[in-house]
């Protein structure tokens with residue numbers, strides 16, 4: 629007799645509820661397997677529990693516990709069925725619910741709410757190894773994690789939703805995130821959100837003070853205002869302008885300038901250049 633359409637979702641719901649309970653067990657005896665109803669089982673283990681449903685073709689698992697326990701979860705499931713484990717549902721971002729993802733990802737599709745994914749990505753420990761080559765990676769990882777956390781809380785983890793915010797309001801919010809200063813906030817508003825806020829950096833100050841257009845020691849906001857009052861407020865222009873400044877500063881207007889060959893050589897009064 630065919631199973632009613634609602635049965636599988638209800639059984640999975642039961643498995644989710646079980647997975648969100650917590651039981652402590654000894655490390656050498658991490659699991660007790662308990663059949664529940666139909667083809668739904670619970671694994672009572674260390675930390676968050678695991679639920680699984682044996683379907684006609686495959687097994688759906690709810691939560692993966694700690695990484696070191698995941699192989700044991702797989703073994704327990706195999707003791708019940710030889711059907712493949714094809715899906716893993718994450719109910720929670722804590723390590724005792726998702727640590728085993730590292731094992732399951734090799735053979736199962738992992739499904740989770742957007743917020744679970746966002747909160748997992750907001751872990752400095754996850755980010756640091758990825759950006760190790762960038763230098764001071766632990767500090768940067770904490771800052772990136774703080775930004776991802778902000779993106780998740782304020783905009784449901786969606787950059788396109790963040791981009792819909794009024795640009796100065798977005799800038800104000802970003803400046804409240806630990807580790808984000810004016811230049812970083814403006815880069816996010818310009819490059820990620822696509823709004824025309826002018827980015828001021830050390831290269832801007834160096835080039836335009838040598839050109840005699842600013843002193844170079846003005847506040848960030850004053851330098852930004854200087855450009856935004858004089859340029860059309862166009863995202864593409866600001867984007868290109870900043871790229872041109874970086875290019876000029878790295879090729880010609882370096883700390884020790886190479887004025888010969890600089891495209892601004894004829895115009896530049898070379899203020900402060902020895």
Ligand code: SF4
Nearest residue numbers: 880881887890893896
């Ligand atoms: S001419 Fe020299 S000082 Fe002026 S912008 Fe070019 S490299 Fe810089």
